[in-house]
Amino acid sequence: MQYISTRGRSRPIDFQEALLSGLAPDGGLYVPQHWPQFSPKEIQEVKGVSYTETAFRIIKPFVGTSIAHERLAVMINEAYGQIGHRAKCPLVQIGDNLFLCELFHGPTLAFKDFALQLVSRMLTDVLKQRNQKCVIVGATSGDTGSAAIEAFRGLEQVEVFILYPDGKVSDIQRRQMTTPQEANVHAIAVQGTFDDCQNLVKQMFGDTTFRAEMNLAAINSINWARIVSQIVYYFYSAVTVGAPENSISFVVPTGNFGDIYAGYAAKQMGLPVTDLVIATNQNDILYQALNSGHYHITDVRPSISPSMDIQVSSNFERVLFEAGGKDSHSIQAKMQDLQKGGFKINEVELNYLRKYFSAGRSSERETRQVMADTLRETGQVICPHTAVGVKVAQELKQNSPETVITLATAHPAKFPDAVKDACGIIPQLPDRLSKRLKGAEKIHTSPNSLSELQEFMRSTLNC
Numbered sequence: 001m002q003y004i005s006t007r008g009r010s011r012p013i014d015f016q017e018a019l020l021s022g023l024a025p026d027g028g029l030y031v032p033q034h035w036p037q038f039s040p041k042e043i044q045e046v047k048g049v050s051y052t053e054t055a056f057r058i059i060k061p062f063v064g065t066s067i068a069h070e071r072l073a074v075m076i077n078e079a080y081g082q083i084g085h086r087a088k089c090p091l092v093q094i095g096d097n098l099f100l101c102e103l104f105h106g107p108t109l110a111f112k113d114f115a116l117q118l119v120s121r122m123l124t125d126v127l128k129q130r131n132q133k134c135v136i137v138g139a140t141s142g143d144t145g146s147a148a149i150e151a152f153r154g155l156e157q158v159e160v161f162i163l164y165p166d167g168k169v170s171d172i173q174r175r176q177m178t179t180p181q182e183a184n185v186h187a188i189a190v191q192g193t194f195d196d197c198q199n200l201v202k203q204m205f206g207d208t209t210f211r212a213e214m215n216l217a218a219i220n221s222i223n224w225a226r227i228v229s230q231i232v233y234y235f236y237s238a239v240t241v242g243a244p245e246n247s248i249s250f251v252v253p254t255g256n257f258g259d260i261y262a263g264y265a266a267k268q269m270g271l272p273v274t275d276l277v278i279a280t281n282q283n284d285i286l287y288q289a290l291n292s293g294h295y296h297i298t299d300v301r302p303s304i305s306p307s308m309d310i311q312v313s314s315n316f317e318r319v320l321f322e323a324g325g326k327d328s329h330s331i332q333a334k335m336q337d338l339q340k341g342g343f344k345i346n347e348v349e350l351n352y353l354r355k356y357f358s359a360g361r362s363s364e365r366e367t368r369q370v371m372a373d374t375l376r377e378t379g380q381v382i383c384p385h386t387a388v389g390v391k392v393a394q395e396l397k398q399n400s401p402e403t404v405i406t407l408a409t410a411h412p413a414k415f416p417d418a419v420k421d422a423c424g425i426i427p428q429l430p431d432r433l434s435k436r437l438k439g440a441e442k443i444h445t446s447p448n449s450l451s452e453l454q455e456f457m458r459s460t461l462n463c
Helices: 015-021 040-044 051-063 069-080 112-130 143-152 171-178 194-206 208-214 224-240 258-268 285-292 316-323 328-339 347-356 364-378 384-397 416-423 431-436 450-461
Strands: 003-005 030-032 091-095 098-102 134-139 158-165 185-190 216-218 248-253 273-280 294-296 342-344 357-361 404-408 443-446
Touching (some): 003 015, 015 112, 015 216, 015 224, 030 224, 040 224, 051 069, 051 224, 069 112, 091 384, 098 224, 098 384, 112 134, 112 143, 112 224, 134 143, 134 194, 134 208, 134 450, 143 158, 143 185, 158 171, 158 450, 171 185, 185 194, 185 450, 208 216, 208 450, 224 258, 224 404, 273 285, 273 384, 285 347, 285 357, 316 328, 316 347, 347 357, 357 384, 364 384, 364 416, 384 416, 443 450
Parallel strands (some): 098 404, 134 158, 134 216, 158 185, 185 443, 248 273, 248 404, 273 357
Antiparallel strands (some): 003 030, 091 098, 294 342
């Protein structure tokens, strides 16, 4: 399996190189040259199989010969051994043919654990083989950072720097990043938005001298290994409720577009998915883009679903690349226009996107109402991000009799203020996490400055 850059100026590489580099040298994102195909019979055979075995079958074609299959199987079993539910991603019915896929039973109570627990093992395995170390740098709107720090804390092969927008994540999300005391993990509060953090990371990767000096690796969803890991739960949950005989629709609370892009990948591989629905909060740039054909950046408005407070959805570049017939010149032009505030999606690209995706949105008031209604009607307490998805799923169900799965992306206890405001209760954190979060915080605060961040990273590594 070979991977190519969306911007067309980097050579094809294998999975191991894509894992280590994250972002392509030309600034593009890696995508597979072709999609592995699963026949209805092969999808049928997943029924009754464990999550770990399903993961092995789905991930193996993407890895190719980059990681020995015996070692891959061990990594998968170790990674998903960290998920605290026997079913890993249990399905909970909340309406007629309407389900939640709970993706928050990992160590940091968010769906990012499904990817990063495995990616950390893949990365350290490759680094050990090469007798190398690397510096991981990532931006987070809340959950990626804590999942990355949890996955890599204490590992000798890696130093981890996570940038998050100061004051714009929940207290629990922050403390998950700042209370670990291992010397190799660093939480950096940037005075800006998530988009500022993400842009700083991209600038670091674009600085070829700094990138080589640090031996940078990316763990945001721009890293292809993250996407691969997330494809698995689409197959697993769809088969649980009737695929491949029946087609399923998925509603995905969406910020950086990585999670729903994994659903797109699953459909390309043969999973019968009728619709992939982008669910957005009041920062509804993807909803607007799909409806108008204009991707136009506006100011981020802080919300009760902060992990979705994003204007630059990095993984959207991947699907635009396919929508435009893999025209890297068009992607280059769009990304240049994005630096000026936005770009236009042409008719061919827009028709392609609408073939695979639809979109809905939820206001702050509607999100709170769905949280309250879901508790009253089903007894389920859901986080505000999941509530955005449920609101959009309920709208979809009005016009569709088929099964709809909403991805429940985070545990409600990560957002106690929002849950209390909407539902009148304070959800409890699991004891194992609650005790850890009482420790002292270790935070470095930084202005929105590339040079100052680079100097901090250099000085930290030279201590």
